[in-house]
Amino acid sequence: MDGTAKATKPKARDAKTKIAQTRMSVLELAKELGNVAEACRQRGMDRTSFYEWKRRFQTHGFEGLKDLPPIHKTHPQTTSPETVERIKALALEHPAYGCNRFEAMLALEGMRVYRALDLPVKAVLTDNGREFCGTEKHPYELYLELNAIEHRRTKVRTPKTNGFAERFNGTVLEEFFRVKMRETFYETVEALQADLDAWLFHYNTERPHMGYRNMGRRPIETVMSFVSQEG
Incomplete structure (x- = not known):
């Protein structure tokens, strides 16, 4: 041992991350150029794929640019088969009723159903950590800008x-x-x-x-x- 410090070899990125970063670079280039067609031409990506990856990035963030695992079938918010069948029965029995009335009727029977409310996110508040803040190319900052969401910091x-x-x-x-x-x-x-x-x-x-x-x-x-x- 001569006491000389040895440089640590950087940990190699996995293949999925490399591919995701390549896809991210196309999104960033399109934003920089203000021209999707030109960004796709330069990076060799068709526009159909571009908009699909943009949608997945908007939905799942950077992880969405990788091959995402399937959603677990037993997620806690999955409506039980019994409740689904009860909803069907109520719909046939009361065809003029709407979803709010069905929800209230199910609540009286001890069943809870929570529907997607489709509430828009207009702003988010975060601290100043590096996982949230950085340059305009920071994945989180880019995600918010693509979705027209204001980023407020503490x-x-x-x-x-x-x-x-x-x-x-x-x-x-x-x-x-x-x-x-x-x-x-x-x-x-x-x-x-x-x-x-x-x-x-x-x-x-x-x-x-x-x-x-x-x-x-x-x-x-x-x-x-x-x-x-x-x-």
Whole structure:
């Protein structure tokens, strides 16, 4: 041993990441040129593929530029087959009723159905971490710009300006991670994610929240109240 430090060889990127970064470069070039056709010509991509990758990037972020795994069939928010059959029966029995009335009738029977609300995201608030901020080519910044979403940032070293997120971080640590990490030895990230998804469903649709926004209601009830007022 001569004590001479040896340079560490950079870790090679996997093939999927390399391909995704190539696709990202076409999106960035189109934005820079303001011309999709020219960007596709320069990078050898047809426009049909360009718009498909743009759609996937807008939907899934950088991971969407890779080959995405299929959505798990037992996602916590999947409507149960029993509820589906009950909805069909109600629709045949009451053909003039709409989805709001069916939802109310199912709630009286102890069944809950949550529909996609299609609420537009106009702005997001993040801290100033590098995972969120950077140059105009930063994937997160690019994603927001492509979707016309305003990016608001918290004041540096002032966590209270992002109080809701800070409170959630404490809640998920106390009620989920500290409990699950004592109960379960997770062998895969996917297994942990599945349990977290189930807890988030409980957090948003079943657990009463005592803060001034919800005042004992579940978040889904607060959202539905807002939607009814907007409608």
